[in-house]
Amino acid sequence: MMEILSALITGIAQGSMIALIALGYTMVYGILKLINFAHSEVFMMGAFIGLFAITALGGTQAPLLAGVGGTLCAMAFAGVLGVVVERVAYAPLRGRGRGLSNTRITPLVTALGMSVLLQNLAQLLFTARYRNYPQLLPIEHTRKVIFVTAVLVMIGLELFVKRTWMGKAMRAISMNAEAARLMGVKTSRVIAITFVTGSMLAALGAVLFCLDQSPVYPTAGVVIGTRAFVAAVIGGIGNITGAMLGGLLIGVIGELTKLTPYSGLQDVLVFAALIAVLLVRPTGLLGKPGTEKV
Amino acid sequence: MQMVASVIALGALQIGCGKKEGADAGGANRNAANAAEWKVGAYLSLSGDDTAFGTDSKEGIELAVDEINKGGGPKGKPLKVLYEDDKSKPEEATNKVLQLIDRDGVIAVIGEVASARSRAGGIVANKKKVPMITPSSTHPDVTKDRPFVFRACFTDDVQGRMGARFVVTDLGKKKIALLFASDDLYSSGLATEFREEAKKLGAEIVIEKKFLKKETNFTTYINEIKAASPEIIYAPIYYNAMAPIARQAKAAGVPGSMFMGGDGWDALELVRDAGEEMEGAYFTSHFAPDVPWQNSQDFVAKYKARYGGRNPSAIAAMAYDATRLLGDAIGRAKTDTPEGVRDAIAETKGFQGATGTINIDAERNADKPIVIVQIKDKQFHFHSAVGGQVPPK
Secondary structure, eight states, X not given: OHHHHHHHHHHXXXXXHHHHHHHHHHHHHHHHOOOOTTHHHHHHHHXXXXXXXXXXXXXXXXXXXXXXXXXXXXXXXXXXXXXXXXXIIIHHHHHHTTTOTTTTHHXXXXXXXXXXXXXXXXXXXXXXXXXXXXXXXXXXXXXXXXXXXXXXXXXXHHHHHHHSHHHHHHHHHHHOXXXXXXXXXXXXXXXXXXXXXXXXHHHHHHHHHHHHHOEEOTXXXXXXXXXXXXXXXXXXXXXXXXXXXXXXXXXXXXXXXXXXXXXXXXXXHHHHHHHHHHHHXXXXXXXXXXXXXX | OHHHHHHHHHHXXXXXXXXXXXXXXXXXXXXXXXOSSEXXXXXXXXXXTTHHHHHHHHHHHHHHHHHXXXXXXXXXXXXXXXXXXXXXXXXXXXXXXXXXXXXXXXXXXXXXXXXXXXXXXXXXXXXXXXXEEESSOOOGGGTTTOTTEEESSOOHHHHXXXXXXXXXXXXXXXXXXXXXXXXXXXXXXXXXXXXXHHHHTXXXXXXXXXXXXXXXXXXXXXXXXXXXXXXXXXXXXXXXXHHHXXXXXXXXXXXXXXXXXXXXXXXXXXXXXXXXTXXXXXXXXXXXXXXXXXXXXXXXXXXXXXXXXXXXXXXHHHHHHHHHHHHHHHHHOSSSSHHHHHHHHHTOOSEEETTEEEXXXXXXXXXXXXXXXXXXXXXXXXXXXXXXXXXXX
């Protein structure tokens, strides 16, 4: 019983971290109908920058300064990186591909290419060695911080999207980009802000993840990125609350699997859950059917 | 892009070969007696997940090559090692060994550390009848039924059994937990051998947890193991998974001294990142910088002098031994062909290496002592040596 309880707690912490990453996928998809595969690499780059910043700021000697400062540095860097990726790889295609039949598939392939490029760039710049974060906080506290941060971020993001002009602009683009542009919404600026927000959240998730579970290496984004993507889809891609829900679900399923003798089948069960959810609700748990207007 | 580049490179090479050696039928006259040097290939994980293994191996090989060539080299010709990076992937290992043999015409191949990659490379080397020697792959399958594949280390059968004997007999622990990666050949192989021998010696496996090797969150496993109250946890996994395990174990109130591992722990990263958490842990290995044998101490001194005072890892020591053993075999070979070198390696007896005296047995494995290492004050310390003889199965 105790083990189940502690597995639930670990699962919730793990799930809220996955949810933080899933937000990036969901926001970009919600607006551009683009699956940004490079998102997991923004996560990884954020983790690296966070590590360097934390080390530079004194690491365990000044845990509060290093932790907060490191996280902010990582978020700032990831925000810039996110926009650069969007401006270099996606925006030109959007401009040129207008009216062509393959407008959805080309950016998707570019996103995959961007992902591979960033992975190899990281390998070149930082080498493939595993690097562990210094322990700024005991792990049990880190997990509380993760959960609280994730909940606060979700609430903040929900408010941002529902209550601000920028959020309204995002929703407008999501409904009909062309009409929004005609109504005077600066689409390219709004899209950039979406990428900045998603990437900053990925970096926040990355630093928290590494403080909790240590190693960062050039392919570190792949495993968590896949899970986050699944979480976004389970929750209903494009839906912010759905991402949180999907993340928690995956985190808890994963941890509960570990209690069984079939712990080696963790990923099998996660993906089985994905298929099961999609069979019953093709748009995901909270996704609304028919919102997609093409 | 990569493919285009390598095709161009291959083309250029073929042209080069044609000019130099005339008609080279698929590298048939490789290492002819009149060649100026002994070409030896080394395929290593110089990038990817196990980079530390690859770079450590390379350092050991370079040190050995310099030493061999200082005396003029085997039969008066210097040894030249061609390095290939297999990116820590078995499929790349296959490609690289094929390249080294077909394109470069090497007389022998050195590599790898991870058994999955040595096995992949070994299949190719054996098929091409070029001797391969792995410095540190311990999985039994690597050399099994492959007359051209050797190793300069003990096998996991022996390591797992010796580990169990040490835990049960020397430490007197009877309640044991197992924690290992089920999708990793090395980890699950070692766990199997350990489990059988421990049971035979009268110990009880109170709990067994398997994880996937990309896992980073171990809290649930650790809590469950803790609830089963074992006296020791046998965790035969690689160092990069062990650091997060040790940290999360400490947070859950499981101290480092509760852990026992295998030679996959043997990377300095482990003590750098989780030295404090691992205090008191033991593992079976090939070498420690303070092994009290003369040859080992000579090697440590040479390594430190060359690499800025750093202590060598076991991986480096074994790569050094494997390279020197190969150099020795090339010097003793009756014919200067891959077959001749193979026979000479097979006949190796009483080779004085940095990791102990090596005899190559009939199964092409090294019969040599196993070192028990303890982690103390964030460093690897020699604890004791077990055998040289293989315990009966």
